[in-house]
Amino acid sequence: MFSRIREVYDYRTMFWGxxxxxxxxxxxxxxxxxxxxxxxxLLMLLVYSAVFSLIMKSNIPHYAAFLFIGLLAWxxxxxxxxxxxxxxxxxxxxxxxxxxxREILPLAIVASSVINYIFSLAILIPFLILSGIYPSWSWCxxxxxxxxxxxxxAGFALLFSSINVYLRDVEHVLNIFLMAWFYVTPVVYSLxxxxxxxxxxxxxxxxxxxxxxxxxxxxxxxxxxxxxFAYAVLFSLIILGIGWMIFNxxxxxxAEEV
Numbered sequence: 001m002f003s004r005i006r007e008v009y010d011y012r013t014m015f016w017g018x019x020x021x022x023x024x025x026x027x028x029x030x031x032x033x034x035x036x037x038x039x040x041x042l043l044m045l046l047v048y049s050a051v052f053s054l055i056m057k058s059n060i061p062h063y064a065a066f067l068f069i070g071l072l073a074w075x076x077x078x079x080x081x082x083x084x085x086x087x088x089x090x091x092x093x094x095x096x097x098x099x100x101x102r103e104i105l106p107l108a109i110v111a112s113s114v115i116n117y118i119f120s121l122a123i124l125i126p127f128l129i130l131s132g133i134y135p136s137w138s139w140c141x142x143x144x145x146x147x148x149x150x151x152x153x154a155g156f157a158l159l160f161s162s163i164n165v166y167l168r169d170v171e172h173v174l175n176i177f178l179m180a181w182f183y184v185t186p187v188v189y190s191l192x193x194x195x196x197x198x199x200x201x202x203x204x205x206x207x208x209x210x211x212x213x214x215x216x217x218x219x220x221x222x223x224x225x226x227x228x229f230a231y232a233v234l235f236s237l238i239i240l241g242i243g244w245m246i247f248n249x250x251x252x253x254x255a256e257e258v
Contacts, residue, residue, distance in 0.1 A: 004248060007101045014100060018108035022083075023115065042123050044071065060190060062131040066219050068124060070187035073214045076117045077153050077207055078178045084109040084157035085164050086171040092258035102251050103244070106157040114150050128218065138217040141224055145217065148229075148236045149210040155239030162247040165257050185211055203228065206235045 008015065045068050060066050084106040088095060091105055129135070164170040185207050186194070194202050202208055209232035216222045 004101060004103060004244065008103055008107065011100055011104055015104045015108055015111075018104060019111045019115070022108060022112040044068070045123060045127060062133060062219075065128050065131045065133055066190070066215065067188060068127065069214050069218050070185075070211050072117060072120050072124060073149065073211045074182060074185060074187050074207070076113050076149060077156075077210075078182070079116075080110045080113040080153045081156055081160060081178065082175055083113075085160040085174050088161050088165050088254060089168070089171075089258050095258055096255050102254055103158060103247060106161040106247075107154055110150060110154045110157050113153070114146065117146065124218075133219060133221075136221040138221050138223060141217045142214075145210060145213045145224070145229075148233050149207075151240050152206060152210070152232070152236040155236065155241070155243035158243035158247040159239070162243075162250040162254075165250065165254055181205075181207070184208075186215075187211055190215070203231075206232060206239070209235075 045064065048064055048067050048071070087105045087109055088102065095102065095105075125135075160170060160174055184202060184205055186202065191199070191202070191208070191212050209228050213224055213229055213232070216224065
């Protein structure tokens with residue numbers, strides 16, 4: 001695995017080229033182009049603010065801010081997996097023509113989503129301040145949480161993108177699975193609202209740890225729940241190792257299968 005990581009690093013120019021290409025092609029052909037990177041989260045924020053302040057009122061103070069924090073964290077994960085699962089097949093011509101570490105393809109998708117998340121902070125942070133949620137020292141922990149969510153997402157992306165080469169249904173089933181996964185992740189509700197007897201089950205969901213951590217440091221101004229976050233860190237490293245191992249094993253016949 002470490003030799004493969006080093007090889008990916010050696011191809012870093014190609015990696016960043018793919019990241020840049022993904023960021024550009026997301027809104028290719030649209031009038032506003034790259035501005036949609038900022039407009040998408042802004043429009044999402046306006047819609048949810050209207051819905052949950054006027055129609056479906058919540059007992060959570062500044063609920064729109066609470067929801068937006070969770071949605072951005074969830075979207076980073078779900079968008080990466082939806083796009084990365086089919087990336088090897090979509091890039092079949094590249095896979096067949098030249099040699100390069102194939103891991104670059106799904107990892108570039110994840111990196112692109114992380115950059116999109118960082119751009120979204122330009123909308124999130126001013127909105128938090130306007131909502132009366134001011135910066136605190138806990139916000140300094142944001143890069144740490146983001147790093148390990150990216151690691152976990154990369155592990156899943158490697159896993160599903162490699163399996164999808166052999167079982168093309170994986171890409172479609174995954175999108176349905178992600179819809180169900182969303183509702184067992186405390187994005188639209190807080191972890192404290194879950195009945196105690198089910199709380200441990202919800203905590204087994206690794207994405208819960210990241211969403212709760214983002215909510216804790218940005219919304220509640222609390223330090224990380226280190227026990228919960230330690231589980232997230234451990235899971236991130238394990239799923240990255242498993243994803244990379246399976247990808248490396250299946251990688252040998254990609255050119256024949258795509």
